[in-house]
Amino acid sequence: MAGHEEADNAEAIITRIEHKSRKIESLLKQYKPVEALKTALEGSPPKTRDERCKSANWIVVHRAIMAIKDVDGMFSSLDPEYYDILMKYLYRGLSTGDRPTCDQCLRIHEKLTERAGLGCILRSLADTVNTV
Amino acid sequence: MLLLFSTSDLIHCSAAPLINNFTLFCLIAFCPNNNEVHIYRLLEEKWERIHILQKHDQIVSGIDWSVRSNRIVTVSHDRNSYVWNQEAAEWVPTLVILRLNRAALCVRWSPRENKFAVGSGAKTVCICYYEQENNWWVSKLIRKRHDSSVTSVAWHPNNILLATTSTDGKCRVFSTFIKGVDTRDSGTGPGSDSKFGEQIVQLDLSFCWAFGVKWSPSGSTLAYVGHNSMIYFVDEVGPSPSAQNVAFRDLPLRDVLFVSERMVIGVGFDCNPMVFAADERGLWSFIRFLGQRKTSSSSVKYGSQFSEAFGKLYGQSKHGISNDTVEPSRPCGGIHENCINCIVPLKKTGDSRMTSFSTSGLDGKVVIWDLENQEDLLEYL
Numbered sequence: 001m002a003g004h005e006e007a008d009n010a011e012a013i014i015t016r017i018e019h020k021s022r023k024i025e026s027l028l029k030q031y032k033p034v035e036a037l038k039t040a041l042e043g044s045p046p047k048t049r050d051e052r053c054k055s056a057n058w059i060v061v062h063r064a065i066m067a068i069k070d071v072d073g074m075f076s077s078l079d080p081e082y083y084d085i086l087m088k089y090l091y092r093g094l095s096t097g098d099r100p101t102c103d104q105c106l107r108i109h110e111k112l113t114e115r116a117g118l119g120c121i122l123r124s125l126a127d128t129v130n131t132v
Numbered sequence: 133m134l135l136l137f138s139t140s141d142l143i144h145c146s147a148a149p150l151i152n153n154f155t156l157f158c159l160i161a162f163c164p165n166n167n168e169v170h171i172y173r174l175l176e177e178k179w180e181r182i183h184i185l186q187k188h189d190q191i192v193s194g195i196d197w198s199v200r201s202n203r204i205v206t207v208s209h210d211r212n213s214y215v216w217n218q219e220a221a222e223w224v225p226t227l228v229i230l231r232l233n234r235a236a237l238c239v240r241w242s243p244r245e246n247k248f249a250v251g252s253g254a255k256t257v258c259i260c261y262y263e264q265e266n267n268w269w270v271s272k273l274i275r276k277r278h279d280s281s282v283t284s285v286a287w288h289p290n291n292i293l294l295a296t297t298s299t300d301g302k303c304r305v306f307s308t309f310i311k312g313v314d315t316r317d318s319g320t321g322p323g324s325d326s327k328f329g330e331q332i333v334q335l336d337l338s339f340c341w342a343f344g345v346k347w348s349p350s351g352s353t354l355a356y357v358g359h360n361s362m363i364y365f366v367d368e369v370g371p372s373p374s375a376q377n378v379a380f381r382d383l384p385l386r387d388v389l390f391v392s393e394r395m396v397i398g399v400g401f402d403c404n405p406m407v408f409a410a411d412e413r414g415l416w417s418f419i420r421f422l423g424q425r426k427t428s429s430s431s432v433k434y435g436s437q438f439s440e441a442f443g444k445l446y447g448q449s450k451h452g453i454s455n456d457t458v459e460p461s462r463p464c465g466g467i468h469e470n471c472i473n474c475i476v477p478l479k480k481t482g483d484s485r486m487t488s489f490s491t492s493g494l495d496g497k498v499v500i501w502d503l504e505n506q507e508d509l510l511e512y513l
Contacts, residue, residue: 117361118361118383122359123379
């Protein structure tokens with residue numbers, strides 16, 4: 001029964017992510033990459049163990065991260081509450097080994113560390129329960 | 133502001149200094165990362181080794197010195213504990229069999245000094261008390277409550293409640309009521325009528341290792357730290373606790389100390405004590421580093437502050453040493469050059485406020501800090 005509920009829950013999360021994805025595409029069309037990134041990071045499903053949900057959300061976040069051109073400009077309008085979750089996704093990006101993704105993640109990582117400090121890195125690495 | 137004591141080989145250290153304001157009589161006990169405990173005395177501006185406590189077979193992992201009864205308890209990786217009593221000029225050990233199958237990691241005397249708690253790698257906590265009729269220290273275990281090693285223990289001022297942190301990320305509060313040792317009226321508040329080993333509350337705030345737990349002087353607030361650069365403050369410890377999580381931008385902490393109800397000093401991997409304080413609404417936040425991180429332009433200023441403190445405590449002869457400690461090239465910018473893993477309050481006779489404490493770290497240094505001339509922090513004392 002518990003497994004069944006988990007599956008239902010996962011379906012609901014996937015639907016939400018699909019909805020989010022459409023919203024992000026429209027935000028990107030309006031040249032609002034930071035809004036798109038915020039939307040992607042909001043409601044990220046770290047608590048679920050379902051890898052499908054995590055992957056689906058990563059695709060959405062990845063789309064938003066790659067659309068960021070002006071990293072300094074992004075940080076001037078990104079609130080600190082997003083820093084920890086963004087750091088987790090940057091490490092997920094770095095783990096893909098994909099050249100353009102890693103380039104972009106490293107560029108953002110440098111600026112994010114300047115702003116959020118080493119504590120932010122520690123929080124993303126030390127938390128082995130709420131992975132993205 | 134601070135004074136420096138350094139030995140070349142001291143790595144792990146637990147200090148329990150006693151300072152008497154009038155005579156500047158200061159004792160300090162530490163373990164130089166081996167099976168011995170060294171006791172030093174400050175006499176005429178010089179540190180002098182007066183005792184070596186040698187009984188353990190392996191590294192001593194915890195030391196605590198009870199102030200009123202003048203007893204030292206030590207625990208070690210050899211899974212045993214000794215209570216040391218001073219008889220004439222000698223420290224005489226009494227073996228306490230903890231009944232552990234893993235190393236003991238930390239030890240604390242209870243506020244009334246009639247019990248002590250030992251955290252261990254065996255996922256258990258030992259509560260030890262003295263049995264008069266048998267002339268023997270008995271160890272009672274709290275088993276099957278922790279999922280991993282117990283890294284730190286802290287006594288509530290009521291002598292009954294014990295808080296523990298563990299590498300399973302949880303902070304737990306237990307009752308340690310022992311018939312014949314404690315009386316029912318000795319405690320008030322949550323858990324005062326509970327049995328030995330009963331878990332009062334389990335706090336699941338951290339998702340990684342938890343270290344360093346302490347109660348505030350009144351016992352109304354609990355603080356502990358996680359390895360994720362977070363510090364947690366918990367009020368109303370009981371059935372419905374309220375918690376505040378404070379994330380900070382620097383490296384994680386290892387130990388904390390309540391200086392007052394409203395101020396906490398945290399020490400850890402950043403090599404520099406951090407000050408946290410609560411505002412009027414009770415909201416905790418990071419205030420600043422205690423030994424300011426300096427830029428080269430400000431080093432002169434701090435140098436003079438250090439000298440001033442030294443002059444006050446030890447006469448002007450120590451100027452040279454104090455200036456050595458503020459070279460701008462130091463990587464961490466503070467007095468300690470490596471992780472600080474221990475912070476102990478200094479008990480001055482006849483002073484109700486706690487204004488000084490000592491820290492020790494993996495760099496082999498013991499540093500004494502005084503808050504008296506940190507004017508911006510005095511409002512929190």
